[in-house]
Amino acid sequence: MKRQKFIAGNWKMNGGLQANAELLSAIGEGLRAQAPACRVAVAVPMPYLAQVRQLLAGGAIELGAQDVSRHEKGAFTGETSAAMLAEFGVRHCLVGHSERRQYHGEADAVVAAKAQRLLVHGITPIVCVGETLGEREAGQTDAVVARQLGAVLALLGSDAARIAVAYEPVWAIGTGRTATPEQAQQVHAALRAQLAGAQPGAANVPLLYGGSMNAANAADLLAQPDIDGGLIGGAALKAPDFLKIIGSTHDL
Ligand code: PGA
Numbered sequence: 001m002k003r004q005k006f007i008a009g010n011w012k013m014n015g016g017l018q019a020n021a022e023l024l025s026a027i028g029e030g031l032r033a034q035a036p037a038c039r040v041a042v043a044v045p046m047p048y049l050a051q052v053r054q055l056l057a058g059g060a061i062e063l064g065a066q067d068v069s070r071h072e073k074g075a076f077t078g079e080t081s082a083a084m085l086a087e088f089g090v091r092h093c094l095v096g097h098s099e100r101r102q103y104h105g106e107a108d109a110v111v112a113a114k115a116q117r118l119l120v121h122g123i124t125p126i127v128c129v130g131e132t133l134g135e136r137e138a139g140q141t142d143a144v145v146a147r148q149l150g151a152v153l154a155l156l157g158s159d160a161a162r163i164a165v166a167y168e169p170v171w172a173i174g175t176g177r178t179a180t181p182e183q184a185q186q187v188h189a190a191l192r193a194q195l196a197g198a199q200p201g202a203a204n205v206p207l208l209y210g211g212s213m214n215a216a217n218a219a220d221l222l223a224q225p226d227i228d229g230g231l232i233g234g235a236a237l238k239a240p241d242f243l244k245i246i247g248s249t250h251d252l
Contacts, residue, residue, distance in 0.1 A: 005038035005222060005249040006164065006206045006229035008064060008126065009236025010094065013045060020048055024055045026239035031060060031246070038229065038249040041092050042236065043126075046080050049088040064092040064126075067100060070113035072120075082121040093118050094231075096148065097128045098170045108151035115152050119159050126164045126208070126231065127152050129191070133171035141169075142190050149191060153198040161201035164208065165191055166231040172211025174233060181220045181227075184209045188226035215244035222252055 015023075024042075031040070043064035044052045053063055069079035085093060095118070096111035115125035129148040131141045145167065153160045167187050169179050179187075188207045196203035209221050210231030221227055229249075235241040 003204055003206065003228045005252060006041070006208060007036075007038050007242075007246050007249065008041040008043060008092065008166075008208065008229065008231050009242055010043045010066065010097070010210070010231055010233050011045065011236060012066070012099070012233060014237055015045060015048055017048075017051060020044070020052060021055060023237065023239055024052065024061075027061070027242055028059055030239060030243035034247060034250075036060060036246050036249070037252075038246060040246055043092065043094055049085070049090065053089045062091045063089050064094070065090045065123075066094045066097065068093050068095065068114050068118055068123075070110055070117055072117065082117045082123055085118075085123055086121040090123055092124045092126055092164070094166070095125045095127055096152075098130055098168060098173060102170075108148055109155075111148070112152045112155040115163060116155055116159070119156070119162055124162065124164055125152075126166050128166045128168050128210070128231070130168040130170050130173075130211070136169065136171065141187060145187060145191060146194055149194055150198075153195070153202070158199055158201065160195065160199040161205060163202075164206040165195070166208040166210050167191060168210035168231060170211075174212070176212050178212040178214075178217050178221070179209070181224050184221055185224040185226055188224065192226050213245065215241045215248075218245040219248040219251070222248060 041062040095114040100106045118125045129145040131144040206228040208229040213230045214235045
């Protein structure tokens with residue numbers, strides 16, 4: 001089955017009112033010149049959801065967020081609920097990004113609970129998995145990503161067909177060191193098999209690659225049979241680079 005490619009930008013903790021407007025105006029202009037052959041989303045910091053929602057209105061780019069509370073509502077100071085994200089038109093939300101796992105102690109069970117909470121509100125969780133350099137060198141890559149994804153699949157049951165997954169090797173994030181297309185494909189194939197084994201309907205969930213994907217390497221990565229798109233950090237902050245990555249899906 002041919003799956004539509006999906007390119008998502010992860011702005012992380014970058015941006016500002018003016019910078020966001022300039023970036024999205026340049027991306028919008030580029031997409032008007034050449035309609036995208038893929039789905040496109042941007043995951044923006046919480047305070048800018050309202051602004052970016054307005055800037056994206058009527059266009060092809062979908063709104064995303066980078067994190068969500070695992071709780072429905074209540075005394076959780078500083079948290080943002082899935083219901084709130086839904087009210088602002090958020091369609092996708094990252095969960096379990098390695099920076100959350102590493103700096104905020106997010107365990108697999110928390111990531112799974114967040115994914116479940118998002119689905120209650122009709123938002124697609126983009127579940128991020130990936131091994132550290134030490135884990136790769138110890139030959140643990142498959143076991144680590146299987147454990148991370150497995151926690152989500154176990155909690156979601158048949159709803160697993162409604163998620164997206166991003167494989168982001170930690171050693172490739174923001175380092176300029178990308179997984180080779182073969183390395184990425186190998187992990188994606190294993191994730192695909194795990195998804196299909198857990199829930200037949202989940203065999204075709206979008207599997208994105210992330211980690212130093214850029215205008216130069218995107219086409220080769222995206223040409224792999226089990227790589228359905230990209231989760232783009234640094235290069236999503238530069239309109240020409242982001243547009244080139246989007247444009248590389250035209251020939252696939
Ligand atoms: P990068 O980040 O493209 O800057 O490596 C990807 C990510 O962390 O989502």
